[in-house]
Amino acid sequence: MKMGWRIWLLIIALLLSLLAIKPNFQSGVVVKSIDKNDSFFEQGLRQGEVITAINGKPIKNMEDYTKIIQETFSLQTEQRMSVVTKKNEYVALTSEPPKITVSNVPHTNIKTGLDLQGGARALVKADVDLTDSQLQDLIAVSNTRFNTFGISDVKIRGVSDLQGNKFMLVEVAGATPSDLEELISQQGKFEARIGNQTVFVGGSQDITSVCRNDATCAAVTACLPVQGGYACNFAFTIYLSEPAAKRHADITDKIPTDVTSGGRYLSENLTLVLDDQIVDELLISQDLKGRVTTQISIQGSGQGSTQEDALADARASMHKLQTVLITGSLPYKLEIVKLDTLSPILGSQFLYLLILAGAAAIAAVSLIIFIRYRKIKESLAVLVTSFSEIIIILGVAALIGWNLDLPSIAGILATIGTGVDQQIVILDEARRSRETSIKEKMKRAIFIVMSAYATSLVSLLPLYWAGAGLFKGFAVTTIIGITAGVLISRPAFAEMIKRIESQ
Numbered sequence: 214m215k216m217g218w219r220i221w222l223l224i225i226a227l228l229l230s231l232l233a234i235k236p237n238f239q240s241g242v243v244v245k246s247i248d249k250n251d252s253f254f255e256q257g258l259r260q261g262e263v264i265t266a267i268n269g270k271p272i273k274n275m276e277d278y279t280k281i282i283q284e285t286f287s288l289q290t291e292q293r294m295s296v297v298t299k300k301n302e303y304v305a306l307t308s309e310p311p312k313i314t315v316s317n318v319p320h321t322n323i324k325t326g327l328d329l330q331g332g333a334r335a336l337v338k339a340d341v342d343l344t345d346s347q348l349q350d351l352i353a354v355s356n357t358r359f360n361t362f363g364i365s366d367v368k369i370r371g372v373s374d375l376q377g378n379k380f381m382l383v384e385v386a387g388a389t390p391s392d393l394e395e396l397i398s399q400q401g402k403f404e405a406r407i408g409n410q411t412v413f414v415g416g417s418q419d420i421t422s423v424c425r426n427d428a429t430c431a432a433v434t435a436c437l438p439v440q441g442g443y444a445c446n447f448a449f450t451i452y453l454s455e456p457a458a459k460r461h462a463d464i465t466d467k468i469p470t471d472v473t474s475g476g477r478y479l480s481e482n483l484t485l486v487l488d489d490q491i492v493d494e495l496l497i498s499q500d501l502k503g504r505v506t507t508q509i510s511i512q513g514s515g516q517g518s519t520q521e522d523a524l525a526d527a528r529a530s531m532h533k534l535q536t537v538l539i540t541g542s543l544p545y546k547l548e549i550v551k552l553d554t555l556s557p558i559l560g561s562q563f564l565y566l567l568i569l570a571g572a573a574a575i576a577a578v579s580l581i582i583f584i585r586y587r588k589i590k591e592s593l594a595v596l597v598t599s600f601s602e603i604i605i606i607l608g609v610a611a612l613i614g615w616n617l618d619l620p621s622i623a624g625i626l627a628t629i630g631t632g633v634d635q636q637i638v639i640l641d642e643a644r645r646s647r648e649t650s651i652k653e654k655m656k657r658a659i660f661i662v663m664s665a666y667a668t669s670l671v672s673l674l675p676l677y678w679a680g681a682g683l684f685k686g687f688a689v690t691t692i693i694g695i696t697a698g699v700l701i702s703r704p705a706f707a708e709m710i711k712r713i714e715s716q
Contacts, residue, residue: 217712223705226697227601230608235322240273241265241299243319248312250426252305253296263318266297274317282310322611325618334553335394336372337381339545345371348379351545355381368616372685375675380550394549403537404486405509407468407497412461412483415538419457421507423538424450431535433515433527442518445527451509451538458507466503485511487537511538571626575599578633586640594709595636598702602632605697606690621686628694631669632702635662639707659707666699 241263247254264272267281285294291308339351348371355369368384403415413419424430431449453461471480479502482494493513513534515527575596583592606625610617638661669691676688 217708219704219708223601223701226605226608226701230605233322233608233612234604235611236320238320239263239299239318240271241318242272242275242278242315243317244298245314245316247314248426251312252307253303253311253313256303256305257301258296258298258303258311258313262298262300264296264298264315266295268295275315278315286310323607324611324614324616334382334384335549336551337383337547338378338550339381339547341545343379343545345379348381351381355383381547394552402487402489403534406484406486407464407481410464412464413453413457417539419454420451420538421454422452423535425532425535431531433524433531436520436523436527439516442516443520443523444514444516445520445523446512446514447527447531448510448512449531449535451511453507453509455505455507458505461501461509462503462505465497465501468497468502470499470502485513487534492534571603571629574626575629575633582637582640588713590713591640591710594706594713595633598636598706598709599629599632601705602628602694602698602702605701606694609693609697610690615689616686617690618686620684621690624687624690625694627687627691628698631665631691631695632698635665635698635703636706638662638665639703639710659704662699662703666695669695 244258244260244262244264247258247260251258264278266272267278268285270277270281272278272281285292286309291306294305294307294311296303296311339347343351352369352371356367370382371379372382373379405412405414431447433445433447436443436445465479468479468481470476471478474496477499479497479499481497483497484494485492495510495512511534513527513530515523515525515530517523517526578599579592579596582595583589586592603625606628607617609615610621615621639659642657642661673688673692676684
């Protein structure tokens with residue numbers, strides 16, 4: 214007996230889904246980000262390339278990469294380093310590890326969300342009600358700040374709840390909640406003041422360039438013991454726009470010199486203020502009085518119980534201040550409404566248990582159906598259809614680039630349960646009185662299935678916006694699953710049962 218077009222449609226959908234998922238068995242590590250000042254960036258290495266060997270040693274995963282990097286730079290001497298990728302070979306002389314972030318090569322096109330790969334997630338609300346355009350502006354500025362700060366794998370998107378409140382959802386892979394909270398909670402409003410007058414502010418309007426990653430103009434200058442530990446000072450150079458330099462000259466021209474300093478400095482300091490908190494106060498040299506200068510040295514300090522801690526704090530503070538000076542302040546004060554974290558180990562274990570539970574549930578249902586109907590073919594049809602729906606959901610998710618998180622996985626399990634319920638309806642309709650033809654029985658079963666689909670779809674749509682979008686994954690995967698079910702897998706299952714009952 215020839216297969217009907219409905220079964221062929223299911224087979225084609227499965228093949229297309231497998232093509233979208235595209236299983237990948239290549240080894241190596243993929244470059245997630247690379248510092249523009251790194252030697253290998255200058256040689257042409259770019260984000261997305263797959264590293265397969267370093268100095269002739271094969272790289273299969275992140276463990277191999279970490280081990281070889283540690284062995285290569287254990288002596289901290291300048292040496293020739295060769296990096297081989299799928300595209301090219303890059304060679305550089307360097308005395309430090311390359312400034313790149315890598316991860317294992319994905320085995321499929323399926324993207325996992327933060328819940329499964331680990332990191333931090335924050336739901337953020339501005340201190341004012343935002344329009345759609347204002348929310349997009351906030352997202353653009355936030356993206357710039359994260360990118361400038363050197364954070365990779367950051368995803369920022371706008372979401373809203375059922376009341377129409379607009380939020381910004383920030384997800385950063387590999388970050389801790391404290392890291393994310395520190396970056397988001399501060400508006401980054403920077404001002405340099407002399408007295409009560411603002412000389413310049415952070416951002417491109419007043420600042421044309423900020424020295425970074427160059428020891429000649431940005432460095433930790435000294436570390437000294439202080440009460441309770443150590444303090445390390447840092448300094449870096451910024452370059453002002455002509456209007457800002459003229460403003461600085463006009464303000465300083467009216468300030469007298471400080472007689473206690475022997476006339477070397479002005480009587481007022483340049484005060485650096487970040488988010489209304491004084492960061493530092495700098496002496497203004499007499500040579501700068503009334504002078505239009507575009508070059509200013511910004512200074513600060515970091516503290517710690519040990520010299521290493523103080524040095525790390527100074528570098529982090531300098532990096533943060535440089536970022537704010539480059540990007541300017543966020544347009545609004547932000548409040549973190551919800552802050553979550555999940556380790557990748559917990560995520561992978563949970564995913565494994567979910568897959569195991571889903572497979573066990575499908576097998577158990579198939580066994581129950583066999584016990585009830587005493588037909589192995591019908592039980593196998595349920596099994597095949599349920600697994601087909603999972604593959605189709607994953608294929609569609611890979612095709613549209615949807616990140617599968619824990620709510621998405623829960624949606625897949627819910628789809629399996631809904632699908633089994635509807636398959637039982639089809640089985641029961643098929644076993645009704647012999648007076649009705651099998652064709653009419655299948656029509657009635659499909660009508661019941663379509664009615665149930667419409668009800669489920671209407672109830673799922675509000676979940677797309679509920680909880681400021683945190684349940685979006687559940688809604689999306691469930692809608693994909695039940696839609697693929699009523700259009701592809703349920704008709705194919707009905708065709709299978711029709712042929713089984715006709716035998």
